[in-house]
Amino acid sequence: MxxxxxxxxxxxxxxxxxxxxxxxxxxxxxxxxxxxxxxxxxxxxxxxxxxxxxxxxxxxxxxxxxxxxxxxxxxxVALVPQERELFPGMSVEDNLMLGAAYIPHAKDDIPAQLEKIYAMFPILKERRAQFAGTMSGGQQRMLAIGRALMSKPxxxxxxxxxxxxxxxxxxxxxxxxxxxxxxxxxxxxxxxxxxxxxxxxxxxxxxxxxxxxxxxxxxxxxxxxxxxxxxxx
Amino acid sequence: MAIQRRTAIAAAISIAVAIVLILWKPTVLIYGLQAAGFYAAIAIPMGLVLGIVHIVNLSHGEFMMLASYATYFACKALGMDPLLAIIPTAIVTAIFGWVVFQLTIRRALKAPELNQLIMTYGLAIAFSQGINLIFSTKTYKMPLDYVTSSMTIGDLSFGTWSFVFVGVALVFMFGLQFFLTKTTTGKAAMAVGQNPKGAAIVGINVYRTYGIVFALALALVGAMGALFLTKSAIFPSVGSPFTMKSFCLIAMAGVGNIPGILSASVLLGVTEQFLRAFRGTRDWAEIVFFILIIGVILARSYKGRKA
Amino acid sequence: MKRMMFALAVLVMIAGSAYAQGTIKLGGIWTLADITGKQGSAAAQMAVDEINAAGGVLGKKLELIVADDEGKADKAAAAVEKLATVDKVDVFIGGMASGAELGKIPAFKKYNKVVMSTGAAASTVVEKALGPSPGSDFYFHMHPWDYNQGQSYLEGWTAINKKDPNIKIARVFLGYEDGAFGQSSWVATKTLFNPSMGFTIDGASFKSAAFGGGDYTAMLEAAKAFKPDIFLWAGYDADALPMLEQAKAMKFTPGIFLGAPPGWPKDFGESKLAPNVALYGMWSTAMNKNNPASDKFYKNYVAKFKEEPATYFAPLAYAAVYIVADGIKAAGTTETAPLVKALEATKYASPLGETITFSPSMIIKHQGITRQKILQWQNGEQQVIWPFEAATATLVYPFPAWK
Structure with missing residues (x-):
């Protein structure tokens, strides 16, 4: 690898x-x-x-x-950075979506991937419409992991x-x-x-x-x- | 909740002011809105570039000037109306903007802000002096019949053509809102604007996105350049005052806040016309611009400190 | 190598001085980025070429050396220094903006060479700095001072009103741009159309399109409410058409609509709104019909530069060269004292439609043209309405031809 x-x-x-x-x-x-x-x-x-x-x-x-x-x-190669590097003024769902949108092998599979991530982190599903920047540190960390996983790394x-x-x-x-x-x-x-x-x-x-x-x-x-x-x- | 209440209060005040003006000084509202549309339609593309590429493009007005010159001579040569030239000019200006971006601005993106300012200022000088060399300082104006279109209600006669700019500003604003929040490319552009490092690690080509956004902004500048020709005469330095005005409107709205540019323009346009409508305050109209800017920025920083 | 350089330098010096002996040098200072300076310097060069082709002056060739003042006082002063010391010119010509002219005056006084000035209307700035005779006798001011202009407008409109009493000019409204130019026009217009003389006057400012404005609606609303007989505006060429468009849209129709910009936009005459707009000026192509000097100048200029002279600064600069050349011929020298004396006797039938002579003005001793003309756009051309002796058409009244 x-x-x-x-x-x-x-x-x-x-x-x-x-x-x-x-x-x-x-x-x-x-x-x-x-x-x-x-x-x-x-x-x-x-x-x-x-x-x-x-x-x-x-x-x-x-x-x-x-x-x-x-x-x-x-x-x-997907990275979950120490500083998370999310898009603070965009919704949780848009953050997740962008995790896959530009990855050739993942971009056609976004709805299914989203469901998977939501199953893994139910809190993200709950807050899907909330701006990423308004969430707590722990939730942001989960979102960063979720966003990385969206790309099917x-x-x-x-x-x-x-x-x-x-x-x-x-x-x-x-x-x-x-x-x-x-x-x-x-x-x-x-x-x-x-x-x-x-x-x-x-x-x-x-x-x-x-x-x-x-x-x-x-x-x-x-x-x-x-x-x-x-x-x- | 608090935001909603504030929006409701602002809306209520605006409507009340509008009603008072319609009854008392209708021309203030009419010309104020026309001026606002004109300001906003010019400022919005600059706001887009500043919000996403984080470049204060001091050659903004000059790009519009170039688009107007291109439209003028294309229309003269082909016997065409500038309105038909809006889309072709937008395309040509977008391509030109993309090339200029790749050749110059892109190289300065990592440079200190002062260097970026000097560079775009240099572009502005190069453009206006280039046009000066070719066409001299002589002014050109397209004679068009529809720009004198008029409406009479009772004793009141006023020009209606400039309402076009209100429409253009709304189209620009809603169009960009749609693009940035509903399309993947637009969302990627937003992402790049908010966090270029984060955008790169999810596979977004940041520099390409900057180029696209710059070209898109220039397409709007080009469209506005063609329309600008219907209202204004053109000469080499015609664009530069609009750079400063646009920048100030963006500062009032807050970087990245495109609907805010429209509100700031309405505030400015109506206030200016209001002051111009009275003998005693006529000469204050130019100063109010700066008072408003200082006021709004102070208010925002005070609010920011409280929060 | 060193010896060769020395030889070369000596050669250049010999060649240079020999060349200099055979020429009379004119130092021309203009703002070259501006159309007035670009065309003014070109027209002056054209006059120099014509004079040289006809045998030159006192058996010598004329040579025009042009320097750029960039419209700035400091650059203008530097240009005088350079022309006087490096190029060693015999006479100065040129000039347009008063601010730049002001910068030249100390240097002009220092070198005390004859100056044939084609610009600078602001009397309180430039004429005051020049001071009275004999200290300013070297300075020949061809262009009218601002008070000359104002006086001639009043004179002209009064004459037109006398000729046709239907043409009223009792109520006067001035729309003026909010910069120095417009403000001083407002002050001058208020003094000129004085209530004690039966005028009612009002005015409002606007921001010129030349500086990012271009919205005249508030000013025009004020004008419309005032119901003027004559509406004047003092702004720039960029304001001309948009203001008319907005006036038409607002149905503002004064009897006389007069614009006083330093120049008019290209193809203004082609606009449907242009007919019957009045203006002030010193020269128009319509004068080619009844003024042979104007006709000759115009034809030669167009043939040589493949463009029309856009403002009167071109024929003015052209006239300046001829006046200087004639003066040197009469004086037999470029020495200041005899040349000034010769120039005082100038009687030059200029392409500007009048014979230029020099007489004292408020402060200085050598003022050339004092009258500006009242013109009117008719059939795409500026026709001379007044002075009647130079007229090419009569005033079409009332103004709006667009109804």
Whole structure:
């Protein structure tokens, strides 16, 4: 699915990531690390929002590094950004609709997709006519996930999906993720490592722009460094 | 709920003012509405560009001037009425606008706002000076019979042609509302306007959308340019005052609020005509424009702070 | 390399001075982006070419060096400096806007060369700055001052009224644009059509289409309510047709409808609303019929530039060159004192329909034309109505031909 080799990139003259080798197959992959480690930059690079300096990014063998964000999205990569990036002055339903309207393999299937998303998040159905900007943070997060799923993604990327949410909603979000695992590949970055380890198959630990550890979920759970630094035991 | 009540109060006040004016000074209402339609029809396309592409297009009036010149000479050459030229001019201006967008404005979208202003201002100068070089400062006016169409009620005789601009403003407004809220391309344009980053991650080609919106706005500018020729004489600097006026109306309405442009225009048009109708206040009409702008913007920022 | 450059420079200098010896240089200053300056400079060049083809002046060729004042006082002052010091011109001509002319005056005084001015009507600005004789004797003002214009309007209308008592001008209404031009017209018109002389006057301002206006309805409503015998408007060419259109739509029909813009829009005469609109001016193509100088000027101009002279500034600039050339011939030199003396004897049968002579005005000693003409649009052309000696038609009254 997604294959990154020798990736190096940054902003201006500041290098953020170097020598990144990274892979997501038909599975759920977690990306962990402290604030400022480069998680969001890595996601931005995948989405074409930050241009790589070196290395390559491939999606199913097709090179996507250097492509525009919108064409990467049209190839089946959907992002749930940390800042959600919704259209605040448009209705919930229009937000969802736009998730699929420009994706070639999803745009003809909008009504059915909408029903699916509404079944997954009943609150969105209830508020379908409300402006996205007037909803609570948790509801906006669900809408962002819903909008991403509308595009029938092959790869779903979630950047800190639980950030700023109350625990009950975090649990809800992860339940949804677990439910999705079978149909799409997932890449999720999280600070809430304990919660996300329940939902993933494999994980990477990113520190200071380098990958310092890669292992299965089980392996990470028992790794003494992870336990000490991220699970806080 | 609060919004609905406020709208109802505003509507009630407007109707009351309208009734008073009809009985007392009917020409104020007639010419005020005509002026409002004219202002709004010119300002709405600029509002569209500012609301979605986030560019203050200082060459807005010059684009209209170019459209008027194109219409004038096409009509002269073909012996055609400018009304028949509305749609062809709209198409030509849209294509021209798209090309200008790709060659210039697009390059400045990520630049600081000041650079964008200087660039569109540069375009404005290039357009008006270009026309000046070719046609000189001489003014052109198309003699048309229907523009003197008139209506007489009792002692009152007034021109009716300028009501066309009220119609045009309404068509522009409802047309754009329909486009932006009911069509997929329009919704994508709204999305781009509200959050270009969010639009890109759902697969919308942001720059292409900007280009489409700019071209659409210019199609409206072109249509208005053809109509402008029926009312006004044209000369190289004919467009530039409308850039400033349009910008101020947009500022009064609030960026992205297209129906608001129409309301602001009505407020301005009727107030201007009201002041002009009395000897003592005649010379205040020009100043009221700025007073209204300052008043509305202050009121809005005060309301914003309370909220 | 250096030596070659030096040789070249010497060569250029020798060639330049030799050339200069054979020419009399006229420095012309106009606003070239404006139609008046564009055509004025062209007409002046045409006069220079004609004079050179006929053998030049005192055995030398005339040379016109044109500088652009961009309509601004500072650029105008710089243009005088440049023409005086770099080009070393012998005489200055040109000028249109009073504001730009004002900027030139200090430099003009400094160089004390003869100036044949074709513009600047604002007496309180330009004439005052020039000051009285002898300090301003180098300055020959061809264009009428504003008070000359006003006086001639009053004179003209009184004469027309005397000739045909049916043509009343007791009630006067002025629509004036709200800029400096319109405001000063309003002040002048109020003084001119004074109540003590039996006039009733009123006025209202409008925003000119030239500055983003173009809605005359409120002004016309006021005019209509006043029921004037003569309706005057002071604005720009862009106002001409739209104002007529709105007047017709409102059924506003004064006996005389007179516009006083600096120029008229292209093809104004073709409009169905144009017939019988009166105007003030100094020159019209209709004069070609009974004025041979006008006819000659017009034909040559059209043949040379493939367009019509649009305003009187073209024949005025043309006349300026001839007057200067004749003066230099008579004086035998371009020295200021003898040239001024020669120019004082000028009697030039101009294409503007009158013989130009110079006489003292309110402040300065050398004022040329003092009368403006009353014209009327008839059959797509501006016909001269008054002065009667230059008339090409009689006034059609009352005004609206559109009924």
């Amino acid at each position: 997604l294959k990154i080799q020798g990736l190096e990139c940054g902003y201006g003259r500041m290098r953020v990531l170097e020598a990144i080798d990274f892979e997501v197959g038909a599975e759920s992959v977690g990306l962990f690390g402290p604030n400022g480690a480069g998680k969001t930059t890595l996601i931005s690079a995948i989405m074409g929002m930050v241009k790589p300096w070196k290395g390559s990014i491939e999606l199913d063998g097709q090179k996507i590094s250097g492509a525009e964000t919108y064409s990467i999205a049209r190839m089946g 092959r790869l779903l990327i979630l950047d800190e999906p639980s950030l700023g949410l109350q625990p009950s909603i975090v649990a809800e979000v992860f339940d949804v993720l677990k439910g999705l695992k079978t149909s799409v590949s997932i890449l999720v970055t999280e600070q809430n490592v304990r919660e996300s380890l329940r939902a993933i198959d494999r994980g990477y630990v990113l520190e200071n722009g380098r990958i310092v550890l890669a292992d299965s979920a089980e392996g990470l759970k028992t790794n003494p460094y992870v336990v000490k630094s991220y699970l806080g035991i």
